[in-house]
Amino acid sequence: MDTERTKPLPGDFAIWIFIFAELMVFGVLFIAYAVTRSLHREEFAYYQQFLDRETGALNTLLLITSSYFVVKAVLAIKQDKVQQCVNGLGLALLCGCGFLVAKTLEFSDKFSAGIRLSTNTFYMFYLSLTFFHFMHVILGMVILAAILFKARAGAYNHREHTGVETGASYWHMVDLVWIILFPLVYIIR
Amino acid sequence: MRETFTKSMARNIYYGGAVFFFLLFLALTYDTHQVLPSGDNHEAINEVVALGKKVWEENDCIGCHTLLGEGAYFAPELGNVYTRFGESTDAIKLFIKSRPAKGVPGRRSMPQFNLTDEELEAIAQFLKYVDGIKTARDWPPNIQG
Amino acid sequence: MKYQSQLVAKNYFIAAILLFTGQILFGLIMGLQYVVGDFLFPEIPFNVARMVHTNLLIVWLLFAFMGAAYFLVPEESERELYAPWLATLMFWIFLIAGALTVIGYLLFTYSDLAALTRNELFPTMGREFLEQPTITKIGIVIVALAFIFNIGMTVLTGRKTVISLVLLTGLVGLAVFFLFSFYNPDNLVLDKYYWWWVVHLWVEGVWELILGSILAFVLIKVTGVDREVIEKWLYIIIAMTLITGIIGTGHHYFWIGTPDYWQWLGSVFSAMEPIPFFMMTLFAFNMVNKRRREHPNKAAVLWALGTAVMAFLGAGVWGFLHTLAPVNFYTHGTQITAAHGHMAFYGAYVMISLTIISYAMPIMRGRTANGEKAQVLEMWSFWLMTIAMVFITLFLTAAGILQVYLQRFTEDPVPFMVAQQKIEIFYWLREFTGLVFLIGLVLYIYSFFVKEENVAA
Numbered sequence: 001m002d003t004e005r006t007k008p009l010p011g012d013f014a015i016w017i018f019i020f021a022e023l024m025v026f027g028v029l030f031i032a033y034a035v036t037r038s039l040h041r042e043e044f045a046y047y048q049q050f051l052d053r054e055t056g057a058l059n060t061l062l063l064i065t066s067s068y069f070v071v072k073a074v075l076a077i078k079q080d081k082v083q084q085c086v087n088g089l090g091l092a093l094l095c096g097c098g099f100l101v102a103k104t105l106e107f108s109d110k111f112s113a114g115i116r117l118s119t120n121t122f123y124m125f126y127l128s129l130t131f132f133h134f135m136h137v138i139l140g141m142v143i144l145a146a147i148l149f150k151a152r153a154g155a156y157n158h159r160e161h162t163g164v165e166t167g168a169s170y171w172h173m174v175d176l177v178w179i180i181l182f183p184l185v186y187i188i189r
Numbered sequence: 190m191r192e193t194f195t196k197s198m199a200r201n202i203y204y205g206g207a208v209f210f211f212l213l214f215l216a217l218t219y220d221t222h223q224v225l226p227s228g229d230n231h232e233a234i235n236e237v238v239a240l241g242k243k244v245w246e247e248n249d250c251i252g253c254h255t256l257l258g259e260g261a262y263f264a265p266e267l268g269n270v271y272t273r274f275g276e277s278t279d280a281i282k283l284f285i286k287s288r289p290a291k292g293v294p295g296r297r298s299m300p301q302f303n304l305t306d307e308e309l310e311a312i313a314q315f316l317k318y319v320d321g322i323k324t325a326r327d328w329p330p331n332i333q334g
Numbered sequence: 335m336k337y338q339s340q341l342v343a344k345n346y347f348i349a350a351i352l353l354f355t356g357q358i359l360f361g362l363i364m365g366l367q368y369v370v371g372d373f374l375f376p377e378i379p380f381n382v383a384r385m386v387h388t389n390l391l392i393v394w395l396l397f398a399f400m401g402a403a404y405f406l407v408p409e410e411s412e413r414e415l416y417a418p419w420l421a422t423l424m425f426w427i428f429l430i431a432g433a434l435t436v437i438g439y440l441l442f443t444y445s446d447l448a449a450l451t452r453n454e455l456f457p458t459m460g461r462e463f464l465e466q467p468t469i470t471k472i473g474i475v476i477v478a479l480a481f482i483f484n485i486g487m488t489v490l491t492g493r494k495t496v497i498s499l500v501l502l503t504g505l506v507g508l509a510v511f512f513l514f515s516f517y518n519p520d521n522l523v524l525d526k527y528y529w530w531w532v533v534h535l536w537v538e539g540v541w542e543l544i545l546g547s548i549l550a551f552v553l554i555k556v557t558g559v560d561r562e563v564i565e566k567w568l569y570i571i572i573a574m575t576l577i578t579g580i581i582g583t584g585h586h587y588f589w590i591g592t593p594d595y596w597q598w599l600g601s602v603f604s605a606m607e608p609i610p611f612f613m614m615t616l617f618a619f620n621m622v623n624k625r626r627r628e629h630p631n632k633a634a635v636l637w638a639l640g641t642a643v644m645a646f647l648g649a650g651v652w653g654f655l656h657t658l659a660p661v662n663f664y665t666h667g668t669q670i671t672a673a674h675g676h677m678a679f680y681g682a683y684v685m686i687s688l689t690i691i692s693y694a695m696p697i698m699r700g701r702t703a704n705g706e707k708a709q710v711l712e713m714w715s716f717w718l719m720t721i722a723m724v725f726i727t728l729f730l731t732a733a734g735i736l737q738v739y740l741q742r743f744t745e746d747p748v749p750f751m752v753a754q755q756k757i758e759i760f761y762w763l764r765e766f767t768g769l770v771f772l773i774g775l776v777l778y779i780y781s782f783f784v785k786e787e788n789v790a791a
Binding site for chain 3: 017029
């Protein structure tokens with residue numbers, strides 16, 4: 001790529017290919033959801049009211065907060081503040097755990113009510129979208145944890161911190177997807 | 190290419206992505222197993238049907254026909270042949286039995302398999318069982334398969 | 335050639351080309367049977383011809399993959415093969431077992447073959463592409479294990495490169511997923527569900543890893559581009575392959591009694607399966623444009639670029655054409671599927687095999703590249719076979735569209751055989767194009783026997 005970029009993409013270029021692919025999957029799924037919803041307005045509106053919006057809102061808050069901590073971690077490592085970076089990542093992971101717990105409770109609630117992928121089209125979308133995202137949160141946390149341990153071992157500093165930026169980019173993608181998913185599936189009537 | 194495109198990151202995405210999506214695939218497989226009994230017509234599987242599946246396999250029927258759309262495209266779809274033949278296992282048996290050993294001049298023809306009466310009954314029952322499998326949108330699209 | 339033991343690959347490649355020829359001959363027989371229904375009936379009924387056609391394809395591709403592995407792994411690992419004698423032994427075992435199986439198909443009625451090989455003890459026969467007697471399947475497993483052991487030991491005790499590691503994971507995956515061919519429950523839905531774990535996870539999964547690593551190897555050799563760059567691309571491409579392809583299995587779970595949600599998941603993920611193929615095309619052309627040397631083997635470069643383009647067209651574009659559930663509802667199990675199958679297998683796996691053969695054979699015969707005359711012939715064969723395959727695909731697609739319309743889409747659908755008669759013209763065209771393909775293949779084989787002076791050593 002010869003064109004001069006004022007600000008290059010943060011992190012490793014490889015992760016951006018991955019992020020692009022992931023966003024495309026989610027994007028297509030979101031479009032599919034929107035189209036199907038417009039064809040089955042009443043069914044979707046009816047079942048939507050049984051979704052747990054409070055937990056959803058809490059989860060949104062948790063993810064946005066975790067993204068804030070991740071940003072803090074990146075800023076910290078750019079100033080060689082390793083401990084602050086580790087703390088930021090740790091807090092982000094904690095928020096992530098909170099998300100997983102809340103989501104697991106929500107899933108178990110739905111499962112115990114006998115709701116499965118095959119129950120109806122709405123729940124098919126609801127479960128596959130949220131579960132697919134759920135697995136991404138886990139993957140994101142694995143990545144953040146790996147970076148945390150590497151940071152603690154002193155692998156990063158103000159000059160070499162591509163790894164932190166890479167993980168942060170991925171985590172923001174996970175966050176971003178939820179920020180679209182939550183209103184789309186839980187709120188918009 | 191920018192400098193920060195490292196091989197180790199590419200490798201992690203390869204291994205991580207593969208494991209991630211394979212796990213997801215396993216989860217979906219698990220769910221499929223939970224749902225299948227409601228539509229796979231397993232209650233119709235008995236010894237005769239099981240024998241019918243063996244007859245189906247040991248005469249390589251799939252080498253000409255499709256069954257639920259999978260197989261060769263040389264001869265008609267058989268996933269709904271029971272319906273097409275007026276829901277009559279006898280009609281199926283008669284058809285298989287009456288194939289000319291020397292074929293039909295110039296035309297495609299099903300071989301004469303010389304099946305025993307037991308095997309004939311079994312294959313007909315097998316095809317009836319397959320017809321009872323609940324496929325999405327009642328595939329095939331129409332009676333012609 | 336850097337290592338003596340690479341030479342074991344030669345037999346594998348020769349066997350591959352011979353079996354390839356057999357495959358094409360049986361393809362022509364089947365093509366004729368499509369229009370002259372009683373051709374060779376009842377001696378070689380269509381199902382037997384098809385079994386031979388598809389099984390030969392699988393076996394010769396496996397021969398080519400094994401040959402490719404034996405050729406490139408020593409060079410990548412910078413050591414001799416762990417056990418060259420084992421490779422030679424396995425070659426003969428595999429060849430004899432394969433030949434016996436095909437002879438079995440042709441000499442016996444299939445049900446007699448099943449009885450003869452005691453299929454009732456462990457029934458695995460009679461499923462598409464997995465028609466081999468159980469004993470042959472066990473043989474395949476043994477050969478595969480010995481092969482992977484040999485390659486694995488060479489890789490693990492030598493220099494570990496991305497290419498050899500990716501190849502190794504691909505080969506291990508190939509062996510692991512083949513094990514599902516032994517699972518054959520009475521429940522047809524389950525049978526089909528796991529049958530695809532062999533078929534789909536092979537051709538749209540692990541085989542693509544093998545394809546990618548062979549392509550990367552040849553590109554490094556013929557372009558001289560930095561290994562680091564090529565290896566990064568390789569990782570990203572195969573990562574995309576698996577990310578889209580694993581859940582993409584869902585496009586086979588639309589109409590076989592599996593839950594409805596597969597229509598969504600299968601459509602979405604498999605719609606993205608062309609991406610890695612597109613990246614592969616970009617990759618191959620990019621590397622060749624950035625080449626740092628002019629490799630004398632022009633034919634190998636042509637095959638490598640051809641693979642990238644035709645794999646994208648056949649697997650990517652023709653796959654996408656009918657992968658969305660609403661479209662597939664009408665096209666499932668028609669000549670559209672056949673069209674896709676032909677171009678995808680040719681573009682991806684036949685061409686990569688011919689790429690590595692084209693690159694490696696001259697080297698194993700003691701020269702960097704064949705002489706001008708042989709190369710020109712080989713390039714002619716490339717164009718003849720490739721263009722023939724494009725037209726076979728186009729004719730089958732036309733046949734498929736008509737078939738779908740007549741038999742499934744109109745208000746008043748006609749029976750299967752009636753539709754078949756109406757589209758006969760396309761089958762004739764396909765058969766003639768098949769003959770052109772055969773001419774290309776004959777030319778290809780002939781190019782090995784061209785005698786020339788002044789060939790660069």
